Amino acid sequence: MKSIADVASEFGVTTRTIRYYEELGLLQPKRTESNIRVFGAADCTKLKLVLRGKQYGFNLDEIKEMVLLFDQDRTGLRQLERTIEYGNNRVAELDMKILELQEMKSEMEILLQQFSEKLTCLQKD
16 A cells, blocks of 8 residues: 555656546545555556556546446456547547648648748849
C-alpha cells in the first residue's frame, strides 16, 4: 500500500491530479482509520491506464469507461472490445490530422519557394 504522495511521485503527477481522478471515480483508494488514502496495486494499475489513455489523446469519459469495464466484466472481453473501438476511432482522427498537416506543409513549401523566387528577383534589381 502506498500513500498519495508516493503514488504521485512514482507516476510524475500531482496529488491534486490523483484526487481529481478519484472524484471522477477512476480511482477508489482505501482509507485508513485516520482517513488517509492508501493505494494498492489495482489503483496503481488503473492510474497507469488513465495516464496512458491521456497520453494517446483519449478524453476522460472514454478512459473511465475503458478502465471501469474491467470491474464489470472480469474476463476483460468488454474492456478490450471498447478499447479497440476507441483506439480505431483515435487512429482515424490522427490520420486526418496527419493529412491536414501534410497539406499545410505542402502549401507552406510552395509559398516559401514563391517568396524565395521573389526575393531573388528583387535582389537582382
